[in-house]
Amino acid sequence: MTQPFWLDPFPVMFPPTNIAMTDPNGLLAVGGDLSPEWLLLAYSKGLFPWFSEDDPILWWTPNPRAVLMIDNLKISRSLKKTIRKGQFQVTLDQNFRAVMEACSLAPREGQDGTWITEDMIEAYCTLHEKGHAHSVEVWQESELVGGLYGVSIGKVFFGESMFSKRTDASKVALVALCTQLKAWDFNMIDAQVTSNHMLSLGATEISREEFEQRLIADVQQPFPPKKWVFNVDWQSEVA
Template sequence: MSEPIHQPFWLDSKPVVFPPTHLAMTEPDGLLAVGGDLTPEWLLNAYHKGIFPWFNEDDPILWWTPNPRSVLFIDSLKVRRSLIKTIRKQKFTITLDQQFENVMRQCATIERHDQDGTWISEDMLSAYGQLHKSGHAHSVEVWEDNQLVGGLYGVAIGKVFFGESMFSKKPDASKIALVALCQQLKAWGFRIIDTQMETPHLRSLGATLISREYFESILKQETHKDFPPKLWQLEVNWQKPFLAEHVSNKTNQSNP
């Protein structure tokens, strides 16, 4: 196998072709290419290969494939008992694909302690909005008293969900969005969510690191499974019995 290069590849807008992922840089981890475009063709081609765009608004498009990769195997989801109690209070309702642009904009504007600014520019909003209209990009909305208080969005290809961003205006709202998504995805036969980069928040929910090679082998299997792109609707009772199967081991000894 070739050694990683020390500069990213520069891409023209045509043809829609990425270099082999093993040529991605190691510092910064996973930077593969610069340029290309944000058309649906570019984005879907990228996600099929485990590549995603991530760049500041005034920068050229940067394409990434980190190694190792953060993923959440749905059967490994961890739900703390405190979160289960919040869910069982039934204060929140969940919808899918009802407020996609709004969810993206909330993800762009929410303040984050570890981040200055946002990568979700108007160009990104437009690009993922096109994917949403074609049934490839999806949102989860968390509502309280008819107000949008949390959510997440991402891209689905075959039976892989590629998570992009989440937001929360109320405690646990983004976690509830993820729990509901996992419940629905499991019912549809999905087994993995790409969470891209490791964070303590994602790790606490069960995300783990795997090698790029292993991740790409999963993509080859799961992205080719038959699951036509369409707008999603919640089809399950996401509050149970799924929760009981995923209680965090840290609190298993306490009473429900």
């Protein structure tokens, strides 16, 4: 395919992912909107929006896909030591908007500006209010110093972005999240595209086809949308 598929506002539907472009890798469609209906359908099919402020909405499904199988999470000795020190406090869904805003301001290697626009923040905050989008907050002396956010459907967590104002803060957020997700029988976190940061934590690449096969099984598992709270002592589990 030499150009992306153009979407009408209605009906809410996407074309088959196998017609996605190879250059740029995974660009499938343009248009639609950022309503919960569009976003939830997109994620359930392995799509995510990624576009600049002045662009139309672009929907992506890269091949290969970066994923973190929760059982493959790598926790270095130094990170375990940091966790044992107890210098950070971690919460779930306590300040979703603040996490998104902090992620929007975080510098990204090779990127000029951010794709986390005001429209994106409002759209994902709406998903959060409906129990589909979640945040992990890392605090130090009552200051928000790290965290991540993403979307959950069934028993898949689709990671969107993370930030860190202190060494290892975003890693601590991921470890805490993985520990809780494992207790809930989640198997996979979608990391979207490969980064050295995620590879160092155990992420791998799989084909789009394998990713979608895993989605079919996992997004259909019952897990009601709701506000998340820890029901495990994640620090003891890690230490």
